[in-house]
Amino acid sequence: MWNYxxxxxxxxxxxxxxxxxxxxxxxGEAGSLSCGDMLKLYxxxxxxxxxxxxxxxxxxxxxxxxSSSILTEMVIGKHIDEARKITNKQIVxxxxxxxxxxxxxxxxxxxxxxxxxxxxxxxEITIHNDEELVCNCFDISKSFLINEIKANxxxxxxxxxxxxxxxxxxxxxxxxIKDILDxxxxxxxxxxxxxxxxxxxxxxxxxxxxxxxxxxRKDGGDIELIDVEDYQIKVKLSGRCQSCNRxxxxxxxxxxATLKEHINDNIEIIQV
Amino acid sequence: xxxxxxxxxDNNATxxxxxxxxxxxxPYFSENYGNPSSMYELxxxxxxxxxxxxxxxxxxxxxxxxxxxxxxxxxxxSANTAIRGILSADRSKNHLITTKVEHPCVLNLxxxxxxxxxxxxxxxxxxxxxxxxDELYDAVxxxxxxxxxMYANNxxxxxFPVEEIAEKVKxxxxxxxxxxxxxxxxxxxxxxxxxxxIDFMGISGHKFHAPKGIGALYIKSPNxxxxxxxxxxxxxxxxxxxxxxxxxVGMAKAAQMAQDSLExxxxxxxxxxxxxxTAILSKIYNARLNSSSQNRVPNTTxxxxxxxxxxxxxLNMNDYGICASSGSACTSGSLDPSHVLKAMxxxxxxxxxxxxxxxxxxxxxxxxxxxIEKMPKIMEKLTKISPFQKELAExxxxxxxx
Ligand SMILES: Cc1ncc(COP(=O)(O)O)c(C=O)c1O
Numbered sequence: 001m002w003n004y005x006x007x008x009x010x011x012x013x014x015x016x017x018x019x020x021x022x023x024x025x026x027x028g029e030a031g032s033l034s035c036g037d038m039l040k041l042y043x044x045x046x047x048x049x050x051x052x053x054x055x056x057x058x059x060x061x062x063x064x065x066x067s068s069s070i071l072t073e074m075v076i077g078k079h080i081d082e083a084r085k086i087t088n089k090q091i092v093x094x095x096x097x098x099x100x101x102x103x104x105x106x107x108x109x110x111x112x113x114x115x116x117x118x119x120x121x122x123x124e125i126t127i128h129n130d131e132e133l134v135c136n137c138f139d140i141s142k143s144f145l146i147n148e149i150k151a152n153x154x155x156x157x158x159x160x161x162x163x164x165x166x167x168x169x170x171x172x173x174x175x176x177i178k179d180i181l182d183x184x185x186x187x188x189x190x191x192x193x194x195x196x197x198x199x200x201x202x203x204x205x206x207x208x209x210x211x212x213x214x215x216x217r218k219d220g221g222d223i224e225l226i227d228v229e230d231y232q233i234k235v236k237l238s239g240r241c242q243s244c245n246r247x248x249x250x251x252x253x254x255x256x257a258t259l260k261e262h263i264n265d266n267i268e269i270i271q272v
Numbered sequence: 273x274x275x276x277x278x279x280x281x282d283n284n285a286t287x288x289x290x291x292x293x294x295x296x297x298x299p300y301f302s303e304n305y306g307n308p309s310s311m312y313e314l315x316x317x318x319x320x321x322x323x324x325x326x327x328x329x330x331x332x333x334x335x336x337x338x339x340x341x342x343x344x345x346x347x348x349x350s351a352n353t354a355i356r357g358i359l360s361a362d363r364s365k366n367h368l369i370t371t372k373v374e375h376p377c378v379l380n381l382x383x384x385x386x387x388x389x390x391x392x393x394x395x396x397x398x399x400x401x402x403x404x405x406d407e408l409y410d411a412v413x414x415x416x417x418x419x420x421x422m423y424a425n426n427x428x429x430x431x432f433p434v435e436e437i438a439e440k441v442k443x444x445x446x447x448x449x450x451x452x453x454x455x456x457x458x459x460x461x462x463x464x465x466x467x468x469x470i471d472f473m474g475i476s477g478h479k480f481h482a483p484k485g486i487g488a489l490y491i492k493s494p495n496x497x498x499x500x501x502x503x504x505x506x507x508x509x510x511x512x513x514x515x516x517x518x519x520x521v522g523m524a525k526a527a528q529m530a531q532d533s534l535e536x537x538x539x540x541x542x543x544x545x546x547x548x549x550t551a552i553l554s555k556i557y558n559a560r561l562n563s564s565s566q567n568r569v570p571n572t573t574x575x576x577x578x579x580x581x582x583x584x585x586x587l588n589m590n591d592y593g594i595c596a597s598s599g600s601a602c603t604s605g606s607l608d609p610s611h612v613l614k615a616m617x618x619x620x621x622x623x624x625x626x627x628x629x630x631x632x633x634x635x636x637x638x639x640x641x642x643x644i645e646k647m648p649k650i651m652e653k654l655t656k657i658s659p660f661q662k663e664l665a666e667x668x669x670x671x672x673x674x
Contacts, residue, residue, distance in 0.1 A: 012587060018657050033660070034620040036600065036609065037581065040659040057659035059624075061583035061600070065657060138607075161607070168607030 004062060005096035011066035016073055019055045026080075028116025030108045035138050035165070037064045037105070041071070041112040045120060049080045056112075063095075063102040067109040070094050075113065084117050086110070087151065088163075103163040107148060134176050137169035142180065149184050155261070157181065200228050207262045212255055223255065231266040233259065279639045282595045283479075284426050284456060284572060284630035289522070290481045296525040297483075300518035308515050309506070318517050325524035332527040333473060333490045334464035342489045342507050343520055347455040348377035349500070350474030350489040351420075353511065354451045355381055357497025358418055358472070359390075365417035365447075369393045371403055371432075372615040378420050378453055379611070391415075400564035401430035401616050408437065412444040419450050423457040423473075427599060427612040427628055428563035429572025431457070438469035449496070455479055455487075459530035460537055460569040465490055477519070481632070482526035486519035533633050542570035544640045545631050549573040551644040556651050557671040558664060560622055562613060571631040574599075574613075576622025577651060578667060579660040585627055588650045594643055599626040621663070 004012075021042040031038035037060030044053035054072040058065050071091055075083045088110035092098050098106060118124075132142045148154065148164050160177050161168040167177045195203065205225055216222050216237075226234040235255065259267045280288065306315030308322055326338040335341065344350045355368075355378070370382050372394045386392050393411040396404050403421070412419070419441050424431045438450040451472040454463060459480030465473050471492045478484040491497060494510055503512025552559050552575055562574040577585060582600030589596060599610030600623075608614075609623050618626065629643075655664055 012584065013591070015657060020661070029659075033579075033624075036607070036624045038659055057657060057661070059579060059658050059660065060581050062587045064581070065584060165607050170608070 002062070002099050002102065004066075004099070007070075007094075007096045008063055008066040008098065011069040011095070012062040015056075015065050015069040017053075017055045017069065017076075018057070020057060021053060021055050024055075026116040026120035028112040028114065028119055030111035030115060031060070032139070033059060037061065037108060039064065039068050039108050039112045041068070041116045043075070043080075043116050043120065045080055051075050051078055051080060051083055060105065060108075061102070063098050064105040064108065066095055067091055067098075067105045068112075071109045071113060080117060080120060083113065086113060089152065100158075100162045103152075104165045107163055134180070135164075135166035135169075135173045138165045140164060140166040145177065145180055146184065149181065154181070155185065197228060201225065203263070204228060204233060204259065207259060211258050211262070215254065226272050231264075232268050232270055234270045234272045236272055277593045279592070279594045279635075279643060281629045281631060281635065281639075281643065282597050283632040284429075284628065285597055286478045286484060287481045287632055288634065289478075289483050290526060290529060292529065293482055293522045293525045297518040297522040300521055304517070308517065309504075318515075321517060322515055322520055325520045328524040328527055329488050332458065332463065332531055333475070333488075334462070334466055335490050336466045339494060339508070340490055340492060342491060342494070342510050343515065343523075344474075344487040344489055344511060345485055345516070346487045347375070347453070347474055347476030347479070348487075350455075350476070350487045351375075351377045351451070351453055352381060353489055353500045354472035354474060354491070354497065355385075355418060355420060356500055357510075358449050358451075359385070360498040361496060362417060365415045367391045367393070367413060367415040368418050368420070369395065369408060369411050369416060370420040371395045371397065371408075371422065373397055373401070373425055373427075373612040374420065374422055375426055375453060375455070378422070378451075382420070395421075397430075397615050399617050401425060401428045401562075401612075402564060402567070403432050403437075405433070405437065405440075409440050409444060412441050412448060414445060416441075416445055416448045419448060421450070421452060423452050423454040424460070424569045424572075425612060426456045427610060428574045428616075429456070429568040429630070430563050431461070431567045431569060434470065435468045442469045456569060456572075459527070459533075460571055462534055471496065477523035477526060480526050480530040482523040483519055486516060486523045488523070536633055537570050541631050541633055541635070544635060544637060545571055545573055545629070548629060548631075548640050548644060549575070552647055555644070555648045557668045558651065558655060562616070562618055562622065562626055572628065573630075574626060574628045576613075576618060577625040577627065577654075578621040579658045579664055580625045580651065580654045582625050582627060584654060584657075585625060585650065588654060589627075589646070592642075592646045592650075594646065596627050596629050599628070600624045621660075 021044055024042040025045040026043040028041045040057045042055045043051050046052050054075050056068040056072050058068040074086060074094060088106040091106040091109050134140055134142050134145055145164060145166055152163055154160050154163055157167060157174055157177055160166055167174045208223060208225060213222055222238050224236045226236050256267060256269045304318060306318050308315055308319035326341050329341050330338045344353060368382060368390055370378060382392050395408045421432055421434055421437055423434050434452045441448055441450060449471040452470050454473045455476045458475040473490040475488050477486040494508060499510045501512045506512055506515055553561060558578040560576045562576045582598030586598050599613045613623055613626055658664060
C-alpha cells in the first residue's frame, strides 16, 4: 500500500471542486484513458484575469485525484498569469509530498493547467506530429521529456519513470531515455566547472543539508563543511560519528558517494 | 480507516491462517524442535512427523506415493524447482511452451531462460480467458522439453483443461514434460494428479490457510530433476536444508481441513461469489465481468468498472474495511496494467478499473451483503469524478434498456 500523506488521503476521500463548468473560459486536458490516467480542468476567469472558479474531472488513482483537487484550490483567486507559474513541485509540496512512483500525477496536473491557460489565451498548443516519440506506450515526446528532466532536475532513469511514466511499461525506450539524460546532465556538468568557490560552497552545503546531515543525525552525529579547494572537500564530523569505528567508512562511502552523485566524480573528501 | 472491521475478499493474494493450523504447529517450535536427521528421539520423532505430513499432502494432490512429494518454501520455489530441475537434467531439448497469463514465478523465469538461450513459445488466451489450445498443440515439436500451464488463473479464476492438455501434448511428443502451477486450485477444487499425464504440480500453503513460506511440489518420477538447492540429503537429495517441521505440519493440517471443505467451496462459497457477482453486475451500470462465467474456481470473480481507476476504487473500499485487489497499473508498482487482462484483450475502458474479489470459506453471507450494499455507493461517488461523463451516461442508458 502507498504511503500517502494525510493531505493526500483527505483530498482523495473528499475531493474539492469536482465536476465541470458549463461556460468555462478555459479547459485543459492531460493524459488519456489508455494510459491509465486523465485529467480535465475547467477554469472560470473574470474580466480582470482572476480565476474565480475551477473544477476538475479525473480518471486516475488516489494521488491523481488528490493532485487535481489541490490544484483547483491553488488556482482559485489567482490571476491567470500567476497561476501559470505554478509548477508540479508546488503541487507536490502543497500535498505534503507524494511517493516517488506517483510524481507523474503532479506532472499531469501541471500539464492540464498549462493546457487550460494556453486555451484561455487561444494559444496553439503545438502538436508536433512529426516530433520524435520516445515512449510509445505512453505517447511521450522527446521535448516533453527534456522539459520535465530540466524542471525537476531528474537524474536517473527511475526518476524519469516516476515523474513522466516514460519507460515504465514495456521498457523498450529505456536506452533512449538514458541517452537523453546523459545529454542533459552532461551539459550541466560542464557548467559546474565554472562555479566560483562561493557558489560551490553553497551548493555543497545544500547537498549536505538535504541528503547527508539527516542520515548522520539518525545515528546521533553530524557533519560540518570546513573548506573547499577545487574538488577537495574538507569536513569535520561531530557527535557520535567522530568516535565510531565506522566513521571512516561513513565518510568515504556515504558522503563522498552522495556528493559525487550530485556534483561529479572528482570529489574527494578529507576529514579534518 | 473509519471502520475497524475487515471484510477480506482477497484470498487469492493470501489467506488467514486457521487457528487450528497454528495450534498444530506450536509444539514444533519450542518443544519438539529436534532436527529430523538426528539420532536421538527428539529429532527422529520429527522425521516421522514429516513422513505423516507427506502422506497427507500426497492425498491432497491425489498422488500415488508419498515419495512423489517434495516440500518447498513457496509456490514460486515449486515452479523454479520443476522448470530449472528438468532443464538441467535433460539438456537435449531447447524449447519451452507456456502461457501469457502465468504467474510471474513462471512467466519471468521463462523470460530469464529466453536470455539464457532457450526458445520459448507463449500461448495466448481468448477474451474470456480460455487458452488457445490448438495454438499450444501446434507449437509442440521434438525439441520441446516442457509445457508449463497453470491450473487456474490467479486473477480471473479461469480453470485451464490441464489434464487434456497434458494428454494431447504427450500424444505429440512422449518426452515432453508437463508442469502445472496449481497454487490457485489447491483447496478450491479436488486435485487428482495420479490419473493424469502431468509430471509436476506445484502448490503453496498460504493460499489455503497455512502460513506463508511453505509449499510443495508433486513430481511423477523424482529422479527426473536436478536439485535447485544443493547441500545435505534432505528431501531425498532434491532440496537441501533442514526441514521446516512446524510449517510442514501446518500445511498438512491446512490441507486436511481444505480437503474436508471442498464440498463447501463448491456449494456455499460458490453461491456467495455468485451472489456478489450477480448483484454488482446488475446494480452497477458500469460493471462488466472480466472472465467466463463457466469453468472458474468457485471463489473468484474479476469485474471491470468502466471509466474509473482501480486504485481509487480499492482505497474507497478500504474505508469500509473491504479488501480486494486490482489489475490496474497504479497498484502494481509497475506502470503496466495486468498482463493477464491485457492478454485477454480487456478494453482500456475497463482494464484500469478491474477489481478481483476472491472469497474463502471464512466469509459470511452478512459480509457479502455488506459489500453488495457498499459497492454501488462507492461507484456512484467515483463515477462523478470521472471525465467520461458522456460515455458513462451512454452505458447507463444501454444497461437501462436491456
Ligand atoms: C498462480 C500462482 N502461482 C504461484 C504463486 C506464488 O506462490 P508463492 O507466493 O508461495 O511463491 C501465486 C501466488 O501469488 C499464484 O497465484
